[in-house]
Amino acid sequence: MNPAAWSPSVWSYFWQVALHASVMGVILYIWVHRLGLPSGCTRRRLLAALLVVPLVTAAVPGRSGVEFAERLAWLNSARLLAVPLGAGFRVYHVVLLIGGVTTLLTIWQELVAFRHRPQAMRRDAPASLEQMARSRAGWERCVVGVSDDPALMVATSGRPGRPRLIVSLGALESLSADELEVVIAHEHAHWRGGRWLQAHALFVLRLLQCYHPVALWAFREYCVELEMECDAAATAGGDRRLLGRVLLRIYQATDRRDIAARAVLRKRIDALVGAALPAPPLPGATVVVATAIMLLVLPWIV
Amino acid sequence: MDRLRGLGSFVLIAAGVLVALRLTHYALPVVFPETRQGPIAVADLEEARRLVGFDPLVPAYRPEQLGVRPSEMTVTLSPYPAFAIAWRNAGHFLSVTQQRGGPRPLQPPLARPLDNLPDSAWWMEDTHAHLALSRDGFWIHIVTNLPSRELRRFADTLSS
Numbered sequence: 001m002n003p004a005a006w007s008p009s010v011w012s013y014f015w016q017v018a019l020h021a022s023v024m025g026v027i028l029y030i031w032v033h034r035l036g037l038p039s040g041c042t043r044r045r046l047l048a049a050l051l052v053v054p055l056v057t058a059a060v061p062g063r064s065g066v067e068f069a070e071r072l073a074w075l076n077s078a079r080l081l082a083v084p085l086g087a088g089f090r091v092y093h094v095v096l097l098i099g100g101v102t103t104l105l106t107i108w109q110e111l112v113a114f115r116h117r118p119q120a121m122r123r124d125a126p127a128s129l130e131q132m133a134r135s136r137a138g139w140e141r142c143v144v145g146v147s148d149d150p151a152l153m154v155a156t157s158g159r160p161g162r163p164r165l166i167v168s169l170g171a172l173e174s175l176s177a178d179e180l181e182v183v184i185a186h187e188h189a190h191w192r193g194g195r196w197l198q199a200h201a202l203f204v205l206r207l208l209q210c211y212h213p214v215a216l217w218a219f220r221e222y223c224v225e226l227e228m229e230c231d232a233a234a235t236a237g238g239d240r241r242l243l244g245r246v247l248l249r250i251y252q253a254t255d256r257r258d259i260a261a262r263a264v265l266r267k268r269i270d271a272l273v274g275a276a277l278p279a280p281p282l283p284g285a286t287v288v289v290a291t292a293i294m295l296l297v298l299p300w301i302v
Numbered sequence: 303m304d305r306l307r308g309l310g311s312f313v314l315i316a317a318g319v320l321v322a323l324r325l326t327h328y329a330l331p332v333v334f335p336e337t338r339q340g341p342i343a344v345a346d347l348e349e350a351r352r353l354v355g356f357d358p359l360v361p362a363y364r365p366e367q368l369g370v371r372p373s374e375m376t377v378t379l380s381p382y383p384a385f386a387i388a389w390r391n392a393g394h395f396l397s398v399t400q401q402r403g404g405p406r407p408l409q410p411p412l413a414r415p416l417d418n419l420p421d422s423a424w425w426m427e428d429t430h431a432h433l434a435l436s437r438d439g440f441w442i443h444i445v446t447n448l449p450s451r452e453l454r455r456f457a458d459t460l461s462s
Binding site for chain 2: 023027030034035069070071075078080084285290297301
């Protein structure tokens with residue numbers, strides 16, 4: 001039953017992915033906080049690496065034997081998983097419980113997102129809104145729809161080449177033309193610079209790792225970073241406070257119990273209205289070398 | 303060096319985490335002896351093969367008085383992978399332990415090689431005859447209370 005003894009099998013691989021992600025996650029978390037690394041491309045790259053690298057290192061062959069685990073490996077996780085907790089329970093029972101709960105959480109999260117996905121009404125969008133959207137590069141064929149949602153909501157769906165912009169009635173009624181422009185610019189930024197493809201590719205990898213919380217956390221953080229990058233792209237050269245004000249209204253309209261959503265909005269608003277200039281990101285070479293070190297080290301943990 | 307700014311702290315933190323993991327690796331079996339991997343009872347040779355990662359050797363020759371089925375099959379995963387199989391029946395006993403790697407098992411000073419069997423040593427301990435031999439990176443230890451002449455036949459018929 002010990003996951004580390006499920007070798008060689010796909011279950012053992014899944015356990016190794018979770019193990020490697022946990023070790024790498026701890027190292028990156030401490031590193032980022034020690035450096036005081038601000039939001040930005042370095043954080044996004046590290047989070048993306050955290051979702052990709054464990055899938056690679058766990059697949060390195062030749063490590064499934066007991067001899068490797070006991071004599072060559074830096075850490076044999078079978079020992080850790082076998083630690084007794086009393087009443088016949090061991091650490092691996094807790095690990096299996098966490099895996100099950102995380103899987104259920106992922107299913108619930110995705111089902112809720114699917115059920116609450118924005119739906120456009122059949123009615124035509126205002127011509128000015130269509131003009132606003134289709135004037136943007138790559139959005140010439142954008143389908144614009146209006147939903148009857150009274151809340152302030154602007155979202156996109158579809159695929160590159162055929163994007164779909166959905167604006168709620170609440171947004172149309174409450175946002176000024178400038179505010180609507182900057183919100184649409186934010187949505188448009190999601191479709192530029194390969195962001196759509198990267199986010200969807202990472203989403204697939206995150207679904208493959210639906211059972212471990214590190215992937216859940218890493219993808220969520222990646223999405224927050226992506227939102228902040230799109231905020232910055234949408235307000236580049238313009239008034240950052242304009243988008244900040246819109247986000248503040250969404251923040252105020254968000255249920256107080258939805259702490260996670262409010263925390264993300266707060267972070268985005270702080271980034272937009274904050275006076276401090278963002279610190280320079282780490283050099284790309286640093287991220288590449290750090291990732292390479294992880295690629296070399298993690299296979300020795302089984 | 304500016305191109306690798308921040309890498310030094312990454313290396314330090316990674317090293318710290320890895321040292322902590324290594325300490326955990328060593329400390330756990332000391333604090334919790336039950337986390338040692340074995341002995342684990344196995345149902346058949348296939349399961350033993352899957353757990354220890356090598357083909358278990360079993361003597362094809364077994365006197366009838368030992369019975370047909372083994373009374374015990376276990377694997378030990380730490381510190382060296384090992385497989386042990388034993389037959390007990392009506393006061394008769396035979397056990398074969400096969401360990402991959404590790405130092406040569408201890409042998410008494412009076413142990414002597416079995417004729418025409420290289421890398422072997424046999425001895426008597428009370429009523430039990432012992433035979434230790436080395437084969438292709440494995441240490442094999444045979445113990446029986448059957449007549450000591452049977453040791454050679456057990457050793458000669460070891461097969462996977």
